[in-house]
Amino acid sequence: MADVIITKEEIAAIYPKVAETMADALGCDLEEVKPDASLIDELGAESIDFLDIVFRLERGFKVKIPRGKIVEEARGDLSESEFEKGGIVSEAGVARLKTFLSEVPAERFKTPMKVADIPRLFTTETFCKMVIRQQRVAEASGSAQPA
Amino acid sequence: MDEHFRAYTFVDRITSIEDGMRIRGAYAIPADLALFPLPLLAESVGQLAAWAAMAAVNFERRPVAGIAGGIDLLAPAKPGETLELQAELESVDREAVAYGGTALVNGNPVIRLEHCVGPMLPMEEFEDPQIARNRFALLRENGAEPGTFRGLPAISGTRTSGEIGKWLRATLDVPEAAPFFADHFPRRPVFPGTLLMHINLQLVTALANEIPRPANGTPWMVRRVSDVKLRAFIAPGEALELEVRLTEQTENSASMSVKIQKGTKTIGGARIFLAPQEPVLPARRGGSGGRIDRP
Numbered sequence: 001m002a003d004v005i006i007t008k009e010e011i012a013a014i015y016p017k018v019a020e021t022m023a024d025a026l027g028c029d030l031e032e033v034k035p036d037a038s039l040i041d042e043l044g045a046e047s048i049d050f051l052d053i054v055f056r057l058e059r060g061f062k063v064k065i066p067r068g069k070i071v072e073e074a075r076g077d078l079s080e081s082e083f084e085k086g087g088i089v090s091e092a093g094v095a096r097l098k099t100f101l102s103e104v105p106a107e108r109f110k111t112p113m114k115v116a117d118i119p120r121l122f123t124t125e126t127f128c129k130m131v132i133r134q135q136r137v138a139e140a141s142g143s144a145q146p147a
Numbered sequence: 148m149d150e151h152f153r154a155y156t157f158v159d160r161i162t163s164i165e166d167g168m169r170i171r172g173a174y175a176i177p178a179d180l181a182l183f184p185l186p187l188l189a190e191s192v193g194q195l196a197a198w199a200a201m202a203a204v205n206f207e208r209r210p211v212a213g214i215a216g217g218i219d220l221l222a223p224a225k226p227g228e229t230l231e232l233q234a235e236l237e238s239v240d241r242e243a244v245a246y247g248g249t250a251l252v253n254g255n256p257v258i259r260l261e262h263c264v265g266p267m268l269p270m271e272e273f274e275d276p277q278i279a280r281n282r283f284a285l286l287r288e289n290g291a292e293p294g295t296f297r298g299l300p301a302i303s304g305t306r307t308s309g310e311i312g313k314w315l316r317a318t319l320d321v322p323e324a325a326p327f328f329a330d331h332f333p334r335r336p337v338f339p340g341t342l343l344m345h346i347n348l349q350l351v352t353a354l355a356n357e358i359p360r361p362a363n364g365t366p367w368m369v370r371r372v373s374d375v376k377l378r379a380f381i382a383p384g385e386a387l388e389l390e391v392r393l394t395e396q397t398e399n400s401a402s403m404s405v406k407i408q409k410g411t412k413t414i415g416g417a418r419i420f421l422a423p424q425e426p427v428l429p430a431r432r433g434g435s436g437g438r439i440d441r442p
Contacts, residue, residue, distance in 0.1 A: 024374065027374070027376075027413075027416055044413075046378045046379075047266070048212075048213065048214065048266060048376065048377075048378050049376075049378070051213075051214070051242075051243050051264055051266060052214050052264060052376065055214075055243075055245055055262070055264050059262065067240070067242045067243060
């Protein structure tokens with residue numbers, strides 16, 4: 001799941017609807033939503049906004065997005081202890097995150113990085129990829145519905 | 148008097164739960180109240196949904212505050228009337244509950260909620276899980292003593308600035324103490340979001356009274372509240388700034404935005420849609436148009 005290739009074309013196809021969802025959920029102008037904008041640091045999102053965004057995307061794209069699982073997905077094959085120790089992401093964990101969140105500019109991956117700060121990395125494009133992954137899951141299970 | 152399950156509780160009975168996801172109940176609005184504000188109808192449906200959500204996770208978590216995608220205010224409910232409550236959970240887990248629901252009076256819907264989301268938080272931070280379990284059993288078996296709600300204390304925003312018919316700003320000093328804090332919630336008092344909505348709708352009405360009336364000359368009525376979100380808990384004694392702004396107006400519709408600020412931080416907001424008190428039918432060719440009865 002963590003290593004599937006998502007093309008720029010796939011992201012471009014759903015980006016306008018995801019960006020509109022972000023703007024609605026965050027109460028900001030559509031122009032403020034950029035593909036690489038950090039939802040927390042640049043658009044002021046809080047934890048409840050993430051819930052709002054996830055539920056709006058689920059309704060908009062007719063997919064189920066597993067909540068609270070993004071870090072688990074990002075971890076991929078690494079065990080929890082390989083990924084983090086005492087709430088700090090390990091070197092291997094940061095490398096894994098850079099692969100999984102390839103859309104996030106490299107300079108935003110600070111070390112040491114707290115696990116609690118991982119959501120600070122999430123951008124609009126992160127959520128595009130999340131939707132695409134779940135669309136694929138739905139297609140694979142034969143439960144895909146037209147968005 | 149212990150105000151838990153009395154001062155801000157709007158479900159008297161749970162009549163059925165199907166598959167843990169569809170729940171029905173009832174609430175008798177005390178007959179001696181002066182009025183029953185519309186946001187309390189939303190609270191009533193939300194509390195019913197909350198019981199199903201809490202039961203789904205064995206009362207280890209509970210929904211607190213959150214998001215309402217859309218609330219249609221269809222008709223008032225009067226003191227002495229009984230609300231028939233229905234809610235359907237779209238999903239529930241230890242992180243969040245998503246639901247919609249309706250309250251009806253004599254079979255007619257008075258309020259409809261859609262796309263509501265509540266973060267599920269550890270219940271023991273807010274109330275004793277065992278007391279909640281016992282209450283749930285009471286609601287399902289015999290029903291609770293009705294008529295315990297004594298009305299809302301007089302709390303309103305104090306207008307501080309604005310432009311007539313365009314926008315207004317008000318301050319709200321959340322009281323340090325009030326009976327509803329003992330119910331919402333016993334271990335951690337939180338100013339109820341629906342009470343904040345009630346105060347905001349008072350300000351919306353004040354601004355609506357300053358704009359030209361609809362084409363049929365009747366006052367503006369709030370018909371729908373959407374994109375309601377509270378990002379932070381509001382504790383007793385906090386000071387808030389509320390802002391209401393007219394965003395659009397036509398002959399027969401108006402919309403406003405509501406913003407809630409704590410210090411410099413925006414902690415909540417909503418969109419409000421208003422319509423004439425009586426819906427106006429489109430003018431017929433050669434005719435003078437007409438009115439239809441409210442649903």
